[in-house]
Amino acid sequence: xxxxxxxxxxxxxxxxxxxxxxxxxxxxxxxxxxxxxxxxxxxxxxxxxxxxxxxxxxxxxxxxxxxxxxxxxxxxxxxxxxxxxxxxxxxxxxxxxxxxxxxxxxxxxxxxxxxxxxxxxxxxxxxxxxxxxxxxxxxxxxxxxxxxxxxxxxxxxxxxxxxxxxxxxxxxxxxxxxxxxxxxxxxxxxxxxxxxxxxxxxxxxxxxxxxxxxxxxxxxxxxxxxxxxxxxxxxxxxxxxxxxxxxxxxxxxxxxxxxxxxxxxxxxxxxxxxxxxxxxxxxxxxxxxxxxxxxxxxxxxxxxxxxxxxxxxxxxxxxxxxxxxxxxxxxxxxxxxxxxxxxxxxxxxxxxxxxxxxxxxxxxxxxxxxxxxxxxxxxxxxxxxxxxxxxxxxxxxxxxxxxxxxxxxxxxxxxxxxxxxxxxxxxxxxxxxxxxxxxxxxx
Amino acid sequence: xxxxxxxxxxxxxxxxxxxxxxxxxxxxxxxxxxxxxxxxxxxxxxxxxxxxxxxxxxxxxxxxxxxxxxxxxxxxxxxxxxxxxxxxxxxxxxxxxxxxxxxxxxxxxxxxxxxxxxxxxxxxxxxxxxxxxxxxxxxxxxxxxxxxxxxxxxxxxxxxxxxxxxxxxxxxxxxxxxxxxxxxxxxxxxxxxxxxxxxxxxxxxxxxxxxxxxxxxxxxxxxxxxxxxxxxxxxxx
Numbered sequence: 001x002x003x004x005x006x007x008x009x010x011x012x013x014x015x016x017x018x019x020x021x022x023x024x025x026x027x028x029x030x031x032x033x034x035x036x037x038x039x040x041x042x043x044x045x046x047x048x049x050x051x052x053x054x055x056x057x058x059x060x061x062x063x064x065x066x067x068x069x070x071x072x073x074x075x076x077x078x079x080x081x082x083x084x085x086x087x088x089x090x091x092x093x094x095x096x097x098x099x100x101x102x103x104x105x106x107x108x109x110x111x112x113x114x115x116x117x118x119x120x121x122x123x124x125x126x127x128x129x130x131x132x133x134x135x136x137x138x139x140x141x142x143x144x145x146x147x148x149x150x151x152x153x154x155x156x157x158x159x160x161x162x163x164x165x166x167x168x169x170x171x172x173x174x175x176x177x178x179x180x181x182x183x184x185x186x187x188x189x190x191x192x193x194x195x196x197x198x199x200x201x202x203x204x205x206x207x208x209x210x211x212x213x214x215x216x217x218x219x220x221x222x223x224x225x226x227x228x229x230x231x232x233x234x235x236x237x238x239x240x241x242x243x244x245x246x247x248x249x250x251x252x253x254x255x256x257x258x259x260x261x262x263x264x265x266x267x268x269x270x271x272x273x274x275x276x277x278x279x280x281x282x283x284x285x286x287x288x289x290x291x292x293x294x295x296x297x298x299x300x301x302x303x304x305x306x307x308x309x310x311x312x313x314x315x316x317x318x319x320x321x322x323x324x325x326x327x328x329x330x331x332x333x334x335x336x337x338x339x340x341x342x343x344x345x346x347x348x349x350x351x352x353x354x355x356x357x358x359x360x361x362x363x364x365x366x367x368x369x370x371x372x373x374x375x376x377x378x379x380x381x382x383x384x385x386x387x388x389x390x391x392x393x394x395x396x397x398x399x400x401x402x403x404x405x406x407x408x409x410x411x412x413x414x415x416x417x418x419x420x421x422x423x424x425x426x427x428x429x430x431x432x433x434x435x436x437x438x439x440x441x442x443x
Numbered sequence: 444x445x446x447x448x449x450x451x452x453x454x455x456x457x458x459x460x461x462x463x464x465x466x467x468x469x470x471x472x473x474x475x476x477x478x479x480x481x482x483x484x485x486x487x488x489x490x491x492x493x494x495x496x497x498x499x500x501x502x503x504x505x506x507x508x509x510x511x512x513x514x515x516x517x518x519x520x521x522x523x524x525x526x527x528x529x530x531x532x533x534x535x536x537x538x539x540x541x542x543x544x545x546x547x548x549x550x551x552x553x554x555x556x557x558x559x560x561x562x563x564x565x566x567x568x569x570x571x572x573x574x575x576x577x578x579x580x581x582x583x584x585x586x587x588x589x590x591x592x593x594x595x596x597x598x599x600x601x602x603x604x605x606x607x608x609x610x611x612x613x614x615x616x617x618x619x620x621x622x623x624x625x626x627x628x629x630x631x632x633x634x635x636x637x638x639x640x641x642x643x644x645x646x647x648x649x650x651x652x653x654x655x656x657x658x659x660x661x662x663x664x665x666x667x668x669x670x671x672x673x674x675x676x677x678x679x680x
Contacts, residue, residue: 010524010528015523279522289537290536
């Protein structure tokens with residue numbers, strides 16, 4: 001078998017274009033996917049037309065909230081490009097300089113203050129269906145954040161206004177008398193006066209006023225808490241039930257390495273077996289010089305070895321930029337080795353079924369790409385029945401098991417490494433047997 | 444003279460198709476045996492069973508694959524490797540004790556000395572066929588099975604290849620070759636096996652066939668002979 005190893009390495013070394021493609025293509029794909037997963041979506045570039053007059057405020061009781069606070073909240077949520085007019089915003093959308101525009105109307109303060117109708121923002125956008133969906137979703141999220149921030153400002157102003165009523169003193173608003181008594185002090189003051197009055201109609205009337213003042217002070221105190229609750233009625237407390245919390249960037253590394261491992265291994269193994277057929281050497285080899293099992297093992301292991309080295313180099317290289325736990329390097333190697341051998345078995349099965357290198361390469365691509373995509377579909381993203389189909393497909397191919405094994409090895413994520421390794425071993429046997437059948441059928 | 448190869452009641456079936464039926468013959472050392480017949484007659488099937496590529500459905504072949512050198516119709520070579528690298532690889536796989544010497548011997552015999560470092564993919568069709576035959580001969584087998592060895596060669600290349608094959612026979616090797624080229628049979632074969640629909644119709648020296656069918660050259664007589672045995676004229680040989 002060592003003669004075949006040497007021969008295949010020599011052929012690989014002389015196929016420079018193939019060698020370059022086998023190395024560069026998966027790395028490029030891996031990096032693209034890695035970046036796509038690890039980078040949170042960039043803030044959408046949005047033109048902001050603020051038509052509100054400078055210094056415009058929303059009055060909340062004795063308090064005032066500047067309308068510019070709202071614009072500030074919107075600016076914080078997007079990659080804001082301030083523009084002077086709606087026309088300029090439309091022009092920037094059409095030229096592609098911005099994805100969308102938000103027009104803050106001049107009457108926003110009056111509408112918010114009116115308490116009878118809410119203010120309306122105008123959102124303008126362009127692009128194809130996918131872009132529209134992305135922009136709409138990003139903007140809705142950004143504006144929801146801005147609305148929440150602005151409503152908190154108003155809630156705080158309302159709370160301050162209530163506190164002023166309760167505590168008294170100088171309310172600070174224009175025209176308000178100074179040194180006012182607070183609602184909290186009124187019951188005690190009234191009770192002192194009531195105590196000095198003889199029983200009668202006047203005392204009874206004051207006692208009724210005292211009861212109301214006490215009730216009003218208590219309820220106004222409570223209303224501050226209610227206001228805070230209204231601004232954010234539900235808080236979220238999250239808890240991970242099992243496994244370790246996997247940072248998105250290290251998961252992206254695992255995805256990128258698994259994809260590279262799969263592409264290099266499957267393409268090389270499939271191409272290696274198909275090349276023997278294309279060169280017409282398969283029949284010469286199989287007439288007693290090597291057994292079918294030896295030939296398949298050689299092709300699979302050679303591809304697995306090359307892919308293993310490349311994948312480990314990628315992992316080590318990316319480790320320079322992303323924090324990885326190097327004390328677990330032994331587990332990485334085990335996961336990579338099991339994954340590589342399973343992909344090698346899948347590759348030789350494809351190669352045994354295809355009759356030529358081009359067909360084998362095409363088949364390997366057509367199978368590998370959707371497998372990677374399916375394995376990354378989140379559980380909640382599709383309906384239950386479709387998820388069942390996706391899971392069944394992912395289960396019978398090695399990509400997902402390899403991803404889980406590598407994630408467990410690198411990030412200590414669940415499911416546990418041992419289960420994934422067993423799964424990979426079973427798939428290696430399955431695809432090895434299929435490859436043997438394919439080679440037997442064709443020759 | 445003792446038989447180098449003995450084929451007895453050989454049959455091969457691919458599902459419903461009977462590719463070979465009841466084929467028996469013996470071949471002695473130094474013979475050059477042509478296997479001719481229309482397309483689908485079973486020529487390649489017969490050679491591939493003798494070479495150990497396929498198993499027979501019934502019957503027996505007296506030699507193992509290690510005693511047969513195999514040169515398929517389409518050259519079975521690694522085009523990215525040089526002539527010497529191809530020969531060295533198969534010398535190692537054949538477990539030849541002195542592989543280096545075997546490679547040198549084959550380079551000398553095939554006239555490829557001086558071109559051993561050229562990649563096979565860059566060789567002419569004739570030279571590729573020489574390397575193809577050389578790979579079959581690397582283990583020094585007593586019997587060489589060639590499937591249409593000259594089909595892709597120009598007349599000059601064909602001439603040189605036959606000089607080489609005849610020199611092998613002169614040195615005592617037995618040659619079995621399948622062909623459609625009747626002129627080649629007439630010139631080089633000492634014996635002809637005629638197959639049609641997997642059955643042997645004729646076994647003897649090519650010169651004996653004209654005696655059985657009157658008129659015309661060997662090719663015309665062969666066509667007439669096949670027609671007599673129920674083979675349509677368009678089937679060719």
